[in-house]
Amino acid sequence: MVGQSGFKKALTVSVFLGPSLLALLAFSIGPMLGTVWVSFQEWNLIRDAEFIGLENYRELWGDDDFRRALLNTLYYLVGYLPLVIIGGLGLALLVNSKFKGVAMFRAMYFLPVVTSWVVVALLWKWLLNPNDGVVNWALGLVGIDGPGWWTDPTWAMPSIILASAWKDLGFVMIILLAGLQSIDESLYEAAKIDGAGPWRRLRSITVPMLTPSLFFVVVISLINGFQVFDQVWVMTNGGPVGSSTVVVEQIVKNTFTFGRAGYASAMSVVLFVIILIVTALQMRMQKRWVFYG
Amino acid sequence: MRKLRIVGRYVVMSLCAAAMIGPFVWMVLAALKTDADIRAVPPTILPDPITGENFSRVTDAFDFWRFTANSVGIAIASTILQLVTATSAAYAFARIEFRGRNALFGLYLATMMIPLQVVIVPLFIEMRNLGLVDSYAGLLLPTIVSSFGTFLMRQAFLGLPTELDEAAFIDGANHFQVFTKVLLPLVKPALATFAVFAFMSTWNSFLWPLVITQASDRHVTLPVGLSRLNGRFGTDWNVVMAGSVISIVPIVAFYLVTQRWVIRSVAFTGMK
Numbered sequence: 374m375v376g377q378s379g380f381k382k383a384l385t386v387s388v389f390l391g392p393s394l395l396a397l398l399a400f401s402i403g404p405m406l407g408t409v410w411v412s413f414q415e416w417n418l419i420r421d422a423e424f425i426g427l428e429n430y431r432e433l434w435g436d437d438d439f440r441r442a443l444l445n446t447l448y449y450l451v452g453y454l455p456l457v458i459i460g461g462l463g464l465a466l467l468v469n470s471k472f473k474g475v476a477m478f479r480a481m482y483f484l485p486v487v488t489s490w491v492v493v494a495l496l497w498k499w500l501l502n503p504n505d506g507v508v509n510w511a512l513g514l515v516g517i518d519g520p521g522w523w524t525d526p527t528w529a530m531p532s533i534i535l536a537s538a539w540k541d542l543g544f545v546m547i548i549l550l551a552g553l554q555s556i557d558e559s560l561y562e563a564a565k566i567d568g569a570g571p572w573r574r575l576r577s578i579t580v581p582m583l584t585p586s587l588f589f590v591v592v593i594s595l596i597n598g599f600q601v602f603d604q605v606w607v608m609t610n611g612g613p614v615g616s617s618t619v620v621v622e623q624i625v626k627n628t629f630t631f632g633r634a635g636y637a638s639a640m641s642v643v644l645f646v647i648i649l650i651v652t653a654l655q656m657r658m659q660k661r662w663v664f665y666g
Numbered sequence: 667m668r669k670l671r672i673v674g675r676y677v678v679m680s681l682c683a684a685a686m687i688g689p690f691v692w693m694v695l696a697a698l699k700t701d702a703d704i705r706a707v708p709p710t711i712l713p714d715p716i717t718g719e720n721f722s723r724v725t726d727a728f729d730f731w732r733f734t735a736n737s738v739g740i741a742i743a744s745t746i747l748q749l750v751t752a753t754s755a756a757y758a759f760a761r762i763e764f765r766g767r768n769a770l771f772g773l774y775l776a777t778m779m780i781p782l783q784v785v786i787v788p789l790f791i792e793m794r795n796l797g798l799v800d801s802y803a804g805l806l807l808p809t810i811v812s813s814f815g816t817f818l819m820r821q822a823f824l825g826l827p828t829e830l831d832e833a834a835f836i837d838g839a840n841h842f843q844v845f846t847k848v849l850l851p852l853v854k855p856a857l858a859t860f861a862v863f864a865f866m867s868t869w870n871s872f873l874w875p876l877v878i879t880q881a882s883d884r885h886v887t888l889p890v891g892l893s894r895l896n897g898r899f900g901t902d903w904n905v906v907m908a909g910s911v912i913s914i915v916p917i918v919a920f921y922l923v924t925q926r927w928v929i930r931s932v933a934f935t936g937m938k
Contacts, residue, residue, distance in 0.1 A: 382764065385841050389758035390770070393751035396811035400789065401777045407788025418791070467679055472672075480925045481683045484690065487921040487928070489870035491889040492910045495896055496689055499696070499903045507692060510709055543686070544932065551933030600783045603872045607893050621783045621873075629877065634787050641784040649779065 405645075412639040417632035429639035439640060441615055442623045448530055449537075449619065450598040456538040457594060458587070461545025466579075468546070469553045479550070483543035490540070490603035497536035498523060498608045526616035529609045533617055536604055545590050552586030553579070584663045592655055599648050620644050690914075697721070697908040704904040720908035727898065727905070729883060730912065733891040737869060738916070740805055740887060744868040745861055747810040752860065753853075756819035757845045761831060771820075774813045782808070782874060790877055800881040809868055815860045822856035823849060859931035862924060869917055888913040 412429055416422035433439050468479050485493060500508050501522040509519030523532040560578050569577065580587075602621035605611060611618035611626070620640060627637035696704060697720055698713040724730055758764075759771050782789075789808060790799070798804030826849060834844045850857070875887045886894075895909045921928060 386764050389754045393755040393811045400808040401780050404785035404788040405780050478679050482686050488914055489889045491892050492914055495910055496693055547932045600781050628787050638787045645784045
C-alpha cells in the first residue's frame with residue numbers, strides 16, 4: 374500500500390500467513406524432513422537412535438514383506454482404477470440428463486462417499502463374510518459357490534478392491550458429471566446433423582472433451598491408492614498370510630508393533646518418491662491424451 | 667421406443683441405486699436383529715423380533731458417547747481452525763504483494779503432495795516430545811491447516827475485483843478490515859464448500875486418531891472406537907452394525923441437509 378513502511382507490511386504479512394505457515398512447518402514440511410532423517414537411524418522409539426546411514430534402505434531392498442506390500446499396492450491400483458473410472462463414467466452418463474428424480478439418484482450414489490472408511494470396511498467385511506455373508510448367500514441362490522473372500526489369500530485383495538470401488542464410485546461420478554455438464558451442447562447437435570450415432574458421439578465428443586476431468590480423477594485416485602490403509606487395516610489387517618499387506622500398513626506395523634521407526638521411515642521415503650515419480654510422469658503424459666478444448 | 671428407453675434408464679438407475687443403498691439398508695436391518703436372527707442360514711431379511719439391544723450393547727461396551735463427543739468436538743474445532751488459517755493465508759497470497767510470495771505459495775502447493783502416511787513417524791515422535799500423545803491437542807494439531815483449502819480460498823479471492831479493496835483503503839480501512847468486512851462476506855459459497863470438506867475429512871479420518879490415541883480410551887474418536895469393536899465383537903455382526911449405524915447417523919444427516927451443496931462443491935473443486 375502507498376506509504377506503508379516495510380516493517381508494517383512485514384508485520385501484516387506475518388499476521389496473515391504466520392499461523393498456517395507455522396502449522397505447515399510443524400506438521401508437514403518439518404516431519405517430511407524428519408522422515409528422511411529418521412530413515413537413516415536404527416530406532417525403536419525408546420532407546421537412543423543410532424545412525425546407520427543407508428542400512429535401512431539396503432535392508433528394504435531385500436525385504437520380501439516390503440516387496441510384497443509394494444506389489445499388493447500395485448495390485449490394488451490395477452484392480453481399483455479401471456473399476457472406479459469406468460463405473461464412475463457409467464454412473465455419470467446415467468445421471469447426466471435432466472429428468473424426474475435425477476437429483477435423488479445422484480444423492481444416493483454419492484452416499485458411500487460421505488461414509489467413513491471404517492464403516493465401509495466393516496460393512497463389506499460382513500457382507501463378504503464367507504460363512505454367513507449375504508453376498509455368498511445370494512451367489513448360492515444362482516448356483517455359484519462363493520469364495521472365502523477376505524479369509525482366502527487369493528480373494529483378500531479383491532475383497533478390499535471391491536469395497537473401495539464401491540465407496541469411491543460416487544466421487545468419480547460427481548467429478549465426471551461436472552465435466553460432462555461443461556461440454557457444449559452444440560457439439561452434439563452438429564454431430565447429430567452429420568449423422569453420428571450415440572456410440573460415435575460418445576467416442577468422438579464426450580470422451581475427448583472429458584479428458585481433463587478424467588485426468589484429474591486418475592491423478593487423485595493414484596495418489597490416494599498408494600496410501601490405501603484404513604480398509605486393509607479393518608478388513609484383513611494385511612492377511613491372511615500377508616496376501617493383502619500394503620505399504621502404509623507395513624509402515625504402521627514396523628513403527629508401532631515391531632518398534633522399527635527408522636526402517637518404517639525409509640519405507641515412507643520410498644513411498645513418497647514413488648508417488649512423486651508417478652505424478653510427475655502423469656503430468657508429462659497428459660499432453661498425449663488430455664485434450665484442453 | 668422412446669418410452670421404452672426411459673423405462674430402461676430408470677430400471678438401470680434403480681439397480682445401481684440398490685447396489686449403493688442396499689448395503690446400508692442391510693446394515694440398519696442387521697442392527698435390529700437378535701443374535702439368533704443374525705446367524706440364521708439362510709439369512710432373514712426383516713428382523714423378527716426387532717430389538718434395540720444391540721445399541722445398548724455398543725454403548726455399554728465402550729464409552730460411546732464420549733467417542734461421539736470427541737469426534738464432534740475435534741471435527742468442529744478442526745473445521746473452524748482450518749477456515750481461519752487457510753482464509754487468512756489465502757488473503758495474503760491473493761491481495762498483499764510481498765517478496766517471495768510466489769515461491770511461498772509454491773511451497774504450500776507442494777505440501778499437498780505430502781500425505782500424512784509419509785510423515786506419520788516423525789509426527790508421532792514430535793507429539794510425544796511435546797507430551798501430546800493421547801491428548802485432544804495431539805489429535806487436533808496436525809489437522810489445523812489445509813494447503814488445499816488455502817488454494818481453494820485464494821482462487822475465490824482472486825475472483826473478486828481489486829477495486830473493492832482499493833475503495834476500502836481510500837476510506838481508511840486496513841488489511842484486516844478489508845479481509846473481514848469486505849472480502850470474506852463475498853466468498854461465503856467457497857467458505858461453505860471448504861467447511862463441508864474439512865468437516866467430513868476430519869470426521870472420517872482414521873490413521874492419525876488410531877496412532878495418537880492408542881494409549882487409552884479417553885480421546886478415541888468414533889472410527890477408531892468402531893475398529894476396536896471389530897476385534898471385540900468380531901462375530902456379533904449385529905452389534906458391530908449397530909455401532910456403525912450410530913456412527914454414520916450424524917454425517918448422513920449432515921449430508922442429507924447439505925446434499926445439493928456437497929455434490930456441487932465436490933464437482934466444483936474437481937474442475938479446478
